[in-house]
Amino acid sequence: MVLESSKKMLKGGVRLAAALFLFMGLMSAPAMAAENAAAAAVVTPAAAPVAAEPVEHGDASIGEQLFKGEVRLVNGGPPCISCHSISVGALNGGVLGPNLTKIYADPTKNGFVSDAWINGGGSPVMGPIFAEKNITEGEVNNLRAFFQKQSKGEVAGSATGGFVIIGLAGFIGILIIFSIIWAGRYSKRAGNTAHDALWRNYGGKGGR
């Protein structure tokens, strides 16, 4: 009785999960695009008041390498790309945290790009990580120079759709390889399996 009802629950649950998954997949791309557009819309007007551009003393190219993780942060903190996008790379950066392309040009958020804010727990997710593995002032200076450069460009899309499509293609590719490898798993078997013998005992033909 209990088993029957739990099986019904499982059946319903599977349908719901499949439907939700499909729905999420279909909704993700437009939702992400809308989110980015909204973020860009919020940030763009704020760019206007920055009339006299401050001079950043860091090196933007080193900042880019730090952002991407090509050069590790000296105290072992994770690279920015783990969670943030800044409109670089074929599939852009992470989407766990906000897009940082225009953060430099936003006077309300510009101050977040500082070692004091990052190490001091300004972000609840980054706080515990960088409290133990401090980012240095020099690293932040290089990042600020890079952020300044990026803030002058366009905000690239999150690439979620492309990421999912390539992943699905890879999945189908693996299935095809599986089919090729195990295509003759019954016809090429050496002799009879115990499975065949079992079936014959019960009047079956063997095989499956």
Added chain:
Amino acid sequence: MADQIFFGAAPYVLLTIAVVGLFWRFSTNRYSWSTQSSQFLENRTLFFGSFPWHYGIITILVGHFIAFLIPSLVFAWNGAPARLYLLELVGLALGFLALFGLLALIYRRITNARVKTMTSSWDVLILIILIIQVVTGLGNAIFYRWGSNWYAAAAVPWMWSILKFNPNVDFVRNLPLNTKIHIFNAMIFIGFIPFSRLVHFVVINPYKYLVRPYQVVRWYHRNPKTENIVQYK
């Protein structure tokens, strides 16, 4: 407070259940963890479910485990965006593979009368836990990129803080709900290992599952009802 319970206290409860339970299972019921002649009940869907599921999930689990042991290795590999994308795409493809296999296995349980009859409540429960785990895992991979990096940066330090008996819940407290479900569900999964069919991977040489020829697994009865079955003492 809820975070302290779910990610500060519950891990210890569930890990204790897993360890004590495994000793209990091994000492009282050690030969009951093999499949109940599942191939005899139905073989075709089992193949298309079991192979994708196991190859997908085992590779992903090994990835989680390596990053847990050597998180700096993840940052070293992901040090170029091309390698980061490659790792994430392979993980995503294997995640889809695992989901495909799991859905096939669930479909088999629901539609095949013989398999359905042999399905226990534990099997149903485990399948629910597994589908939650795979769907939330894919959710992390797709909607909260790049999971390989922030897993090594946030979740791994939390796991080590648990093992060092100094739990630091702050590492996971502010992660997205989807991720928190993924983490907590993983602990439930570990806690349930001793009581369900999941014990099949807690064996001395699990790699043999990957390379051995397929075989028919028969029921083991302590008191065989027929004369034909060889008795193993």
